[in-house]
Amino acid sequence: MEVVIVPDAKAGGELIAEAVAQLLRRKPDALLGVATGSTPLPVYEALTAKVRAGELDASAARIAQLDEYVGLPAGHPESYRATVLREVVEPLGLGPGSFMGPDGSAEDVQAACAAYDAALASAGGVDLQLLGIGTDGHIGFNEPCSSLASRTRIKTLTEQTIKDNARFFDGDVGQVPRHVITQGIGTILEARHLVLLATGEGKADAVAATVEGPVAAVVPASALQRHPHATVVVDEAAASKLKLADYFRHTYTNKPEWQGL
Ligand code: GLP
Numbered sequence: 001m002e003v004v005i006v007p008d009a010k011a012g013g014e015l016i017a018e019a020v021a022q023l024l025r026r027k028p029d030a031l032l033g034v035a036t037g038s039t040p041l042p043v044y045e046a047l048t049a050k051v052r053a054g055e056l057d058a059s060a061a062r063i064a065q066l067d068e069y070v071g072l073p074a075g076h077p078e079s080y081r082a083t084v085l086r087e088v089v090e091p092l093g094l095g096p097g098s099f100m101g102p103d104g105s106a107e108d109v110q111a112a113c114a115a116y117d118a119a120l121a122s123a124g125g126v127d128l129q130l131l132g133i134g135t136d137g138h139i140g141f142n143e144p145c146s147s148l149a150s151r152t153r154i155k156t157l158t159e160q161t162i163k164d165n166a167r168f169f170d171g172d173v174g175q176v177p178r179h180v181i182t183q184g185i186g187t188i189l190e191a192r193h194l195v196l197l198a199t200g201e202g203k204a205d206a207v208a209a210t211v212e213g214p215v216a217a218v219v220p221a222s223a224l225q226r227h228p229h230a231t232v233v234v235d236e237a238a239a240s241k242l243k244l245a246d247y248f249r250h251t252y253t254n255k256p257e258w259q260g261l
Helices: 009-026 041-052 080-089 109-122 159-168 201-212 220-226 243-253
Strands: 002-006 031-034 062-065 068-071 127-132 153-156 177-180 193-198 230-233
Touching: 002 009, 002 243, 009 127, 009 230, 041 080, 041 109, 041 220, 062 080, 068 080, 127 201, 153 193, 153 220, 193 201, 193 220, 201 220, 230 243
Parallel strands: 002 230, 031 062, 031 127, 127 193, 193 230
Antiparallel strands: 068 177, 153 177
């Protein structure tokens, strides 16, 4: 896994947006897996700026959702489908046809999970999956002790995640759905390139466990250690508990430019 320490969230967003831009120049119809939450917003902003400045043609890009709440009415503004359409698909000028995601309001949730897992594979697989990280080390909504081989399925949120996400529901934990659909860790690991962005001191423990701890289901993001092309981009605050921070700085400073992320 490569760890890149950037000065702040904006720099992280720009770095990752450039990696996405390089991918789209190479493969215009690349399937981009996107995450929700506050952390990836600088990536979407930087990408949108490139498109608006005419530096990047993203018109053939395809977007895949990572996870979804179960039981919110279709079109609910905090559903991840609505969030991804608002934060990624529309700003990039893409149509709804370019987007795929699990159906969180399906009657048969298990069938919806299996259908989404299969749809990702038949779309050719995710080229670049952007990930955030929960304070408990979750990726997508794979909470601690999720199987490292898991597929897209229904999960129950931990109390910590419900509290963390209440800010999107008027601060009311009672409004946060208890159940979610998430790509499994095994599903996520099938993406060709994983890029995890973490910013802020609140993520420092989770980042240290992910990067320098053992591969363990109790820290779902540590599964990235098993991926042949995983990049972890962290700001100084999120990097503050990494013992090997100086080593990561040294290797990135001396990296051949042509390699990109
Ligand atoms: C949610 C999402 C994750 C995201 C996490 C962190 O739980 N399911 O994909 O990484 O929130 O969110 P934030 O970036 O807002 O801290």
